[in-house]
Amino acid sequence: SDWSSDVCSSDLEGSSEVLEAGGRPGGHLRSVCEEGFTYDPGGPHIIFSRNAETLGFMLSLLGPNVYRGRRGNKIFFKGRYVKYPFENGLYDLDPQDRFECLYHYIENRHPSPANLKEWIYHAFGTGIAEKYLLPYSEKIWKVPVDQMSLDWVEGRIPRPPLEDVIKAAVGVNTEGYVHQLDFYYPATGGIESLAIGMAREVRRIIPEFAVRHVCRIGDGWSVSDGRSERTYARLVSTLPIVEMTEIFEDVPPEVKEAAAALRYNSLLTVTIGLACRRLPDYTAIYVPDPKLIFHRLSLPGHFSPGNVPAGRSLIQAEITANAGDGVWELDDAELLRRVVSGLESMELVNSRDICYNRVFRAKYGYVVQDFNYRRHLEKVKSYFQSLGIALCGRNAEFEIPRSEEHTS
Numbered sequence: 001s002d003w004s005s006d007v008c009s010s011d012l013e014g015s016s017e018v019l020e021a022g023g024r025p026g027g028h029l030r031s032v033c034e035e036g037f038t039y040d041p042g043g044p045h046i047i048f049s050r051n052a053e054t055l056g057f058m059l060s061l062l063g064p065n066v067y068r069g070r071r072g073n074k075i076f077f078k079g080r081y082v083k084y085p086f087e088n089g090l091y092d093l094d095p096q097d098r099f100e101c102l103y104h105y106i107e108n109r110h111p112s113p114a115n116l117k118e119w120i121y122h123a124f125g126t127g128i129a130e131k132y133l134l135p136y137s138e139k140i141w142k143v144p145v146d147q148m149s150l151d152w153v154e155g156r157i158p159r160p161p162l163e164d165v166i167k168a169a170v171g172v173n174t175e176g177y178v179h180q181l182d183f184y185y186p187a188t189g190g191i192e193s194l195a196i197g198m199a200r201e202v203r204r205i206i207p208e209f210a211v212r213h214v215c216r217i218g219d220g221w222s223v224s225d226g227r228s229e230r231t232y233a234r235l236v237s238t239l240p241i242v243e244m245t246e247i248f249e250d251v252p253p254e255v256k257e258a259a260a261a262l263r264y265n266s267l268l269t270v271t272i273g274l275a276c277r278r279l280p281d282y283t284a285i286y287v288p289d290p291k292l293i294f295h296r297l298s299l300p301g302h303f304s305p306g307n308v309p310a311g312r313s314l315i316q317a318e319i320t321a322n323a324g325d326g327v328w329e330l331d332d333a334e335l336l337r338r339v340v341s342g343l344e345s346m347e348l349v350n351s352r353d354i355c356y357n358r359v360f361r362a363k364y365g366y367v368v369q370d371f372n373y374r375r376h377l378e379k380v381k382s383y384f385q386s387l388g389i390a391l392c393g394r395n396a397e398f399e400i401p402r403s404e405e406h407t408s
Contacts, residue, residue, distance in 0.1 A: 015203065016202075018204070018205045018206065019209040019211060019223065019225075020205050020206060020207045021208070021209065021211070022207065022208065025195050025198075025199045025202075026192050026195040026196075027238070027393070028043075028362075028394065029191050029194055030191075030192055031189060031191055031192035031193070032190070032271075032358070033189070033190065034356070034358070035273065035355075035356050036309035037300075037307065037309070037314050038188070038307040038308075039190065039300045039314060040190055040191045040300075041271070041358070042267070042269065042360065043267055043269055043298075043316075043365075044298040044318075045191040046069070046180075046183040046184070046185050046191075046303060047059070047183060047184040047185060047191075047194070048183045058194060059184060060197075061198055061200075062184075062186055062194060062197055065186050065187050065188060065189065065193055066184055066185075066186065067184065067186070067187040067305070068182065069182070069183050069184070069185060069283070069302060069303060069304070070181065070182055072281060072302060073282065073283050073284045074089075074282050074284075074285050075089065075132060075287075076286070076287045076288075077131065078094070080092055081280075081285070083168075084176075084284075084286065085176040085177060086132045086133070087101070087124065087160045087168060087176065088160070088174050090165065090168045091168055091169060091170065097131060098169055100126075100131075101125070101127035101128050101131065101165075101169070102165065102166065102169040104126040104128070105125040105162070106162065107125075108121075108124075108125040108126075110125070110126075115146045115147070115371075116137065116145045116146070116148035116149070116153065117134065117144070117145040119153055120134060120137070123157070132288050135290060136286060136288035136295065139287075139288060139290060139295045139320075140295045140296075140320050141265065141320070141368060142321070142368075143263075143370065147371065148368070148369055148370055148371075149370060149373060149374065151369050151373065151374055152399075158176075158177070164176070185303040185304045186304065188304070188306040190307070209225045209228075211223055211225060211239065212224055212225050212247065213226070213247060213249070214249065221233075234388065235388075235389050236390040236392050237391055237396050238391075238393040238396045239395065239396055240363075240395040240396065241259060241262070241391065241395065241397070241398045242259045242260070242398070244396070245259040245260075245380065252383070254379070255379060255380055255383045258380050259380045261376045262377060262380070263367075263368035263370055263373070264364055264365065264367055264398075265320040265321065265322060265365045265366045265368060266321050266361065266363050266364065266365050267319070267361075267362040267365030268318070268319040268321055268327070268359065268360070269316055269317065269319070269359070269360045269362075270294075270316070270317045270335055270339040270357070270358075270359050271314065271316040272339070272340070272343070272354055272357050273312060273313070273314050273355050273357070274312060274315075274349060274353040274354060275312060275353050275354075275355040276313065277311055277312070277313055278349065278350070278353060279301070279314075279315055279349075280299075280348075281302060282299055282302060283299060283302045284299070285297040285298075285299075287342075293319055293327070293335075293338045293339060294317035294319050295318060295319065295320060296317075296318045297318070297348075298318070299313075300314050315343065315349065317339045317343070328361075336359065366400070367398055367400050369400065381397075
């Protein structure tokens, strides 16, 4: 995740400073601590990695402030809480759904895929595809999945072994995505503790410097926030790449057009605190049902007990949206009403118990990799790389992080 702010600069001697748009570093790794509740407003973050060195580095930034948890994810399907991933929870389905998922996984005759929809059928069979993966994917991406490329699939959505699927169908316990079965999270302070630990290693951070204009000045760069100007020999940008073409001076029209064609979804989070111990001991709940406004729920108290006061509960709903779709334009009160209504229909909350609520909006949530995505992105990236600008982080590189789980 991109922890830093807008632009980091350094010269050959190694001196550097970070220009931070907000009042404190963090970016997506931001946490809120209010009324005893702690949570991540930009969506839940947990710490895990297949790479031992990377994992060790992240944990070293936290020192002793670490809690180790065990994944307890579920999928809400036809009123049941099915074990996650779906293919490892087939025994939780009713017999007919269980049969259809197993049968079509074994008797899978779908041809080699050319888009994400075809890949889901090809990799998982008709049953798992149509009951869970396709409706969930379209709910989170907000585009027909046959319009999405296969660029990001391999290595992110593993095809489960046939043996595991059969075991799951007959009730023998199996686990999928074992690299994230155990996870870490700050014991106190939320995921922002990770950014704070990293910020301690940075020599100089300038807060509340939102970059508005960048231009060449001699062999270096001038960077302005509209109030003051700073000059640098070299730039590393974590700005959203779709905004960089408007901030940097003299960007060619064809590069601006390519950036404007890049697609993304925005993210709304609604966080609700309850004045009682009511919620189940789950980490997250995936919700493919199109009638419910949210696609995923998380329970921060399972990330760390320090996130929730004794005798209380906390739940966060995530909603993908786009400007102009009607959901993004909903006011906070209506978003809260719809989320609470959905949670009550799932028998997770009672509105009388609500003692806290907050709504947050993030313009850049998920990158949408359609068929033109790679061509447009490479044109924009190549231009900035030709200027010697290094791109770093989710929004600047405009890639789906390998750690994210979007469909299974």
